[in-house]
Amino acid sequence: MTMSYFRTPPTLLTGRGSVGQIGKEARKLGATKVLIVTDKVIVQAGLLPYVSKPLEAEGILYDVLDEVVPEPPFENLEQMAEKIQDNHYDLFIGIGGGSVLDAAKVLSIMITNPVNIRELVGTDKVAHPGIPTILVPTTAGTGSEVTCNAIFTDQRDMVKKGIVSPYLLPAVAIVDAELTFTVPPSVTAATGMDALVHAIESYTSVRANQITDGIALQAIKLISRSLRQAVFNPHDVKAREEMALGSLMAGMSFGNAGVGAVHALAYPLGGKFKVPHGVANAMLLVYVMKYNVVAHLPKFAEIAKAMGERVEGMSVREAAERAIVAMGTLARDLGIPTSLKDVGVTSADLPAMAQEASQIDRLLNNNPRWLTVKEIEQIYRDALGE
Structure with a gap:
């Protein structure tokens, strides 16, 4: 057998109702000020309380950033990173489809790696760990909640590009099928x-x-x-x-x-x-x-x-x-x-x-x-x- 690595998040929570544990998992990570990264579709679908209510039950403060767009271009990431740069969050929670989860992962490293996002494209270009993340998918498809990858659109070159780093793995991934029930x-x-x-x-x-x-x-x-x-x-x-x-x-x-x-x-x-x-x-x-x-x-x-x-x-x-x-x-x-x-x-x-x-x-x-x-x-x- 040849040598190989196997990387996965330290904690995986699965099963219906598992998202209800997110407040406790955030508390275990020492979170006091959380940024929930999502998009307007998730907010309009009424899925945000699945995350916000357990945080409130634990007395954890949070803000919501719902500006991720589908197949996000680098410019979308840069605009969001600039907006949150000085807010001193200690945990990011991504709830949504693959675009949202990828955005949450990369925003977490953009805060601790203040370089042009294009300098992070490729494999192992990220120098420092990011803000810890908890990822909650609302679709059954991308698997982004357990990968070291994030994919974005480079509008300049008109092609998709990837950022690959073990620092993109979340601290916790929560896969609760109940959040997918409203997907068309x-x-x-x-x-x-x-x-x-x-x-x-x-x-x-x-x-x-x-x-x-x-x-x-x-x-x-x-x-x-x-x-x-x-x-x-x-x-x-x-x-x-x-x-x-x-x-x-x-x-x-x-x-x-x-x-x-x-x-x-x-x-x-x-x-x-x-x-x-x-x-x-x-x-x-x-x-x-x-x-x-x-x-x-x-x-x-x-x-x-x-x-x-x-x-x-x-x-x-x-x-x-x-x-x-x-x-x-x-x-x-x-x-x-x-x-x-x-x-x-x-x-x-x-x-x-x-x-x-x-x-x-x-x-x-x-x-x-x-x-x-x-x-x-x-x-x-x-x-x-x-």
């Missing part, structure tokens, strides 16, 4: 497919190990059997709970084994065409799986089994290809766009997109099969329907 079907579908991408890409990553493999396969199993129910019957409590747990486990897996070509190819879609992260990943997954499958047939066969496909009596290759068929069926069932034409991409856009994606070595180096610019462009062409 389209968001449930997109974020759920995003979680499935995390699980599949980390399972097939060249950095995968026995720990991440077990977690990723269980995530695939949970998400595959519960995502349709969560989308089409939002009040199915069991499906919502399995999605929340599956997303958490997928995050733990990809936070350590990494993700690959799906994410790399999705970045230009998000940056230039404003395609939401989960949708971009879901649109490209089948096409990248078709390219990658020959690089690790046994693992793709295991993915098919985890998705509930009947592969008894099949060869390893036949079973592996069943995973691709099953994924395509799931995406169609959920109404995920199947062609890049659906989001405004044209054939003329593909060479530049391929060139951009080819530069994202941090992700492409994890992919089980090597990709050239020409091969990336061909995957885009397949996804465009050409």
Whole structure:
């Protein structure tokens, strides 16, 4: 067995009602003045009291910053950091989807690392720990509450960029499925497919190990059997709970084994065409799986089994290809766009997109099969329907 690291938050709280413990967890961290980082959607949905009331019960003072925007650009982070710089908070609580959680993580390090945010882009560029954080997801998808990653939009270059540092891990992650019950079907579908991408890409990553493999396969199993129910019957409590747990486990897996070509190819879609992260990943997954499958047939066969496909009596290759068929069926069932034409991409856009994606070595180096610019462009062409 080769040496590997496995990083996860020191404390994970899961299960319905677990968010009610957030005041006590904040008290354990010595918090006296808390900043709740969120967005206006969470406030309007009435989810803020899930966090604020337990803080009040513990006598902990808090302010609310609800200015995170979807797929936040660096400028959004800079504006918020300037506003809170001198307020001397000793704990940040992020409650929301992946954009909010990523923003909370990076705001915490911006306070203690007073440099231009672009200087933090990349891996291990953060010099000092940030303000402690507690993260509470309200969607079952990004897994941001348990990863060292944060993704933002660079409007100058029109591409998504990542900040990766162990200092982004929260002190506490709380995953309470009850907070996902009001998520609309389209968001449930997109974020759920995003979680499935995390699980599949980390399972097939060249950095995968026995720990991440077990977690990723269980995530695939949970998400595959519960995502349709969560989308089409939002009040199915069991499906919502399995999605929340599956997303958490997928995050733990990809936070350590990494993700690959799906994410790399999705970045230009998000940056230039404003395609939401989960949708971009879901649109490209089948096409990248078709390219990658020959690089690790046994693992793709295991993915098919985890998705509930009947592969008894099949060869390893036949079973592996069943995973691709099953994924395509799931995406169609959920109404995920199947062609890049659906989001405004044209054939003329593909060479530049391929060139951009080819530069994202941090992700492409994890992919089980090597990709050239020409091969990336061909995957885009397949996804465009050409």
